[in-house]
Amino acid sequence: MSLDRTSSVSAGWTLLAVCTAALILPLSFSGGALATPSIGLDLGAGPLALTWITNAFMLSFGSLLMAAGTLADRYGRKRMFVSGVGVFVLASLALGLAPNIVWLDGLRALQGVGAAAALAGGSAALANTFEGRSQIKAFSLLGTSFGVGLALGPILAGVLIEHIGWRAVFVSGALIGVLALLMAIPMMHESKDPHASKLDAKGTVSFTATLVLFTWGILLVPSTGWNSAPVIGMLLGALVCVLMFVRIERRVTRPMLDLSLFRYPRFVGVQLLPVATCFCFVVLLVLLPVRLIGIEGRSATDTGLLMIALSAPMLIVPYLAGVLTHWASARVLSAAGLLIAAAGLLLLSRVGINQPTLEWVVPLLVIGIGTGLPWGLMDGLSVSVVPKERAGMATGIFGTTRVAGEGISLAIVSALLAVLIQRHLPSQSAGAAQYLATGDLSQATGVAQGLEQAVLGAAYLQAFQVLLYGLAALTVAVALLILWFLRQATPVAVAELSEATSDCEAIVNAKCKT
Template sequence: MLTIGGAMEATRTTPDPRRWWALAALVASMLVVGFDGTILNVALPTMASQLGADISQQQWIADSYSVALAALMLPAGLLGDRFGRRRMLITGLALFLAGSLFGTLADTPASVIAARTAMGCGAALIMPLCMAVLPTAFEPEERSKAIGILTAASALGMPLGPIIGGWLLDHFWWGSVFLINVPMVGIGITACALLLRESRDPATPRIDTLSTALNCLGLGALIYGIIEAPRDGWTHPAILVALFAAVALLTALVLRERKATRPMLDLQLLRQRGFLWNSVAATLAIFVMMGLLFVLPAYLQAVLGYNSFATGVRLLPMMGGLLIASRVTAPLTNRFGPRPVVAAGLLVMAGAALLGSRTTVSDGYGNTALWLSLTGLGLGVAMIPAMDAALGALPKARAGSGSGLLMTLRQTGGAIGVALLGSLLAASFGSRLDTAGLPGAAAEYARKTVGAAHAIAARTGDQALAASANSAYVHGMDLVLMVCAGAAIVAALLVAVFLPDTRAPEAPVRDMAPEPVDARQ
């Protein structure tokens, strides 16, 4: 039986009774990472006002977390393999805790950006290493359930962010959105220290400094360009330089890693169809989900008129669908195999997006709740078996680096989804908004977002502008949802054609290192 840390103990035949308590520790960790990605959305206007942050500083306060998270995931997984997965997971939690504490004391935009960057670095260790322990903590028949629970925890964090943030801002100062992390992370550190066994791969080579630098700078430039492009335009010189630099740096990384004995970017894993196509399915599912979640908050707030707290509450139907999926996915996968189940989940997501694309200005929340529930159901049915099969295809010694690659693909897919779909939404909204009669500066400001248009309408008493903003935004949202539906259908077709049927197992990736040792710390 494999221990919680990932070593083979031939004398053990019964599961470690602590494995579910250990999973609870990982759930607490993923919850914090999940809601910290969205909690700042409701606090940013208040924070910017009190700190005197300009538009560029506000953008970096929001984006520094995502850039650090995406750029550091690959080396984070390798660090776990080399120095111990439990140790590096606790290190990530401690770094996240330090960033949160620093954020509560920050009094300048630069210090808030530094705190968010530190939290992103911590999250980059937390996310892949939480996943890395699952393939060896649970037997295959339990692993799907464990992945479902952890996936639901990560997804639950997103709607929890605005709910928690809205409540905190109603009762406390803006720094409380950082302070709320402290008890949660403290519980996670304590539980991981007491419940997780340490594991590492003694054959993991030393960290390649040059490859790490190429990875961090290349992915950082890519994510920066993707995030900033909707605001500055894809042809802006800074965006073109960032994207060109990303291509050059990542190409250099791939060429260097192809010659490495134990690479950080383990391209050999991508030759294994099970890992490759399950990773593709998970990445495209995240692309679609992030697109859906990107358009919804502004629709609920600006068009339907809900505040931040109420908006977060109204995102919860997605969790209902996810919870149902976590209960039905394992039996379905056991009976039919992952290929038809993952494809069916993606088709459910496509159907949800198509239903959402029929939204009109006069529709209420009921229609949104329906297709949002279907989105959660489809996401869970697609994501849980895809993640399970991808992680199950990893050699035990490379659980950290492999899960780091998987999570990097997911994070990058989500960022690309937000950027591309955000550009489509912005272009559609700006072209359809009727700003006749507004001064040039006011018209330009109104075209930026539906919230900005409503602010101008409220200031001028222009009800026609507010109506035009609602109509233009709903039209843009419908276009985005149509694209999401198309992406989900393409993903389902790719899965149906290329994903192997693991009921007739293919040969696993050749493990070039011995099984990791189990060492109590």
Template sequence: MVAVIQTEETRRDPRRWWALGALVASMLVLGFDMTILNVALPTMAEQLGATTGEQQWMADAYVVVFAALMLPAGLLGDRFGRRRMLIAGLVVFLAGSLLGALAGDVNVVIAARAVMGVGAALITPLAMSVLPSLFTPDEQGKAIGLVSTGSALGLPLGPIIGGWLLDHFWWGSVFLINVPMVAIGITACVLLLPETRDPASPRVDTLSTAFTVGGLGALIYAIIEAPDRGWGDPLLLAVFAGAAVLITGLVLRSRRVPRPMLDMTLLARRGFLLNTVAATLVMFVLSGLMFVLPPYLQAVLGNDTLGTGVRMLPMVLGLSVAAKLAPPVATRFGARATVSAGLVVLAFAALLGSRTTTVSGYGFTALWLTIAGLGFGFALVPSMTGALATLPRDRAGSGSGLLMTLRQVGSAIGIALLGSLLANVFRDRLDVTGLPAPAAHTAGDSVVAAHLIAQKTGSAHLAASANGAYVHGMGVVLLVCGVAALVSALLAAAFLPNTPVTRRTEREQAPAVAAPAGDAGQ
């Protein structure tokens, strides 16, 4: 009883909104760190000599580790204290950021991004799971919406922040910007967040964690390496088979243990499952788009890094408007209609963008980017809120970890699969006639590399061919994104629950999980 009273006192504490602000800032940092590197990749490719595959790994190392470790991270917070593990995650993220800022080699950058992924895996599910201990049921929807919006807004803000930094500082500054933001987050967590845990939470299963990390890592590795090795390469086929075996092993083990790390019972909740699938598909499309767009704006249209970031502002504006309007629209018309409409808008934007040519100019790009931002906001925010609202309080950490894991899996596969598709199309369309074999191979690595070879050889034809090949590849990627969004819209319209989640009472919302850690055993 004491635990409930203390929880209610915490919920009435006006400092809870300051704590929420710190959580939103943390999620904003994680969001733009998923994309801030994208605008830096052309610069880093030139200065570090990174191939397209290495650029994909610099982007994906963060996302893969992020996705693979979120399930055990959520359980660590449930078991050992959410505030404690959240602070630990912020410290690890800070260490990875410092390593990245000081790196001078592609492999060190990839390692730094992986360390940052470990920190992000701890931060994300725990930032969500502490909300029930801070806010009453009437406030939780708003709080979840704000945290989700912070995460979503960080994605398109990344290239803008990265562009400004690269225009004024060296490329390592895209890592260094995290330091003050994370320091503020750590301070706020220490001073403002109550400690909560779920003593009944299952232990972190080492074998399940190994299955998750190995399966996802193998899958993403095979997708990224396929353009260079070929999809029929025996090694890659073996890696794909290994990934399938490991992921199957995870599912089978989760069905056998009493309190599994991958809680299959949560996936049996129709509202959680379908909203999670919708959010995952949105992230697949968004991550692919954010990977292919900066090289187009920078290499093809000739903008500098800051100009590239600024030219992605229409997406931020569209997303900001939609994030503000989505909750009341979902309340008025239902989640099914809102999410489906957002996906249709997103599909239209991607299909419109696929019509881009080398002479389209930025005005056309700004138009479909604005529409894409609106679609993202209307699809992502209600689906995230709907999924999290179905979670029982005693599964807050593991449930939000599962949701975020699947979201990041969507992001990682989006970058890997769509990036590989772009690399294949670009290489096939690029005309390297007359170039020596080594130069031709280098030019096929990326549009940035092709422009560098064109400058060295004085070949205007190669530069024009590179622009045409890249725009064609981007159009193919956007076409795939549009079809994926349209199929997702049809699935959401057919299966997504349309009725709002019944608001739970205070008695139902206050099990021991909400108790401060010191009272957990009382």
């Protein structure tokens, strides 16, 4: 695309606005996790309600991502971006005033709606504004923005929580969003796709219902058990909804998800990569602050600083992964990275309660470095393992798998941790396990019927160690499956594709090519 001076200025401001908005998405994720113990103490919420602080955001974000992309193409990329950031800002400001946990969880879901619209609209606007190498550089900068937010979000959230309060975390996100709007509204050009398809409303509703019912059912397990009517009802409802979704997608002319792509073994293998990174990395962004603040009593600032060891490698390693493809295949690098992350999880399992900070740094760095290798190659692999004409839909599926998978993995791991804690406590004190899993040690002590905090801490540590063993085993298993599914050469050189390593690239390609 040849840009005159006016359009060059507009393109620059568009990129800056979208990158600014991208900072608040990881901040909202990690900030909500860091704030959970403080929110529990302030609002007096129960364990199930506290788990929805993060899950509500991730579920609405992941389930609406592709629908937002369709609306952006149909009604305008700028309009969708501005509307999404606007909803995010209003929801964030309202979170700063939330009177109780019910309002807070609902507003977090609304935040996720805004995040989906902002990401889909902003990334589609970049795809329309830039072409060729300029587009690759634009999305590389966008990926860097996500990395900066992921790396610095915990420390910013920690400082705000400790010195101002947990509400300041959400208000700070709103202020960054306002800055993005001030750049986007006057400078971003509007663009649409005249051939954009209509919103697959039935597919969107059935897909969202599947995720919500499944997640809700899993989160109910620690309190009601697998055999309870609510759990069975939720999981059966999720099964019915997913079957409806498959039937809908097979019948519509332009489906939201082209299920025929799952006939490609290599495509299936690529979908396993975000599953592995969710369980070996993303869940730790939530579990570790809960443990460090709620169980071990560390300050929010110290916890934020410690979390940098886990997230900072994401600023460098994904780029290095692209460079390393000149000497090793993406298949081998991705599998090797997962094995390194699994080793880091085993090292982390050896860290006891109230250990010095240095005991944490090495395991967290190893996990971050290992995860960074497949993280930097996944987007390129998602388009390289299918025929070129199917690349758009392939990246759309991958993006949804990645974001929605984070919400599902959080629900599974949170419920599993509570169940494991129950097994290490006397039967009469099982109710304390749910509070321990959400980092509420004081409430756990109150319902533990005389058990000392040291005993509760020991039960938590044992359960946490078993959980890490399971996550490490799962990560190793996926690494081996990746080696199997991706054993054939890919038709596109991944080295050329891996430069744009942001989550947004998957969504953009899907929407600008359909």
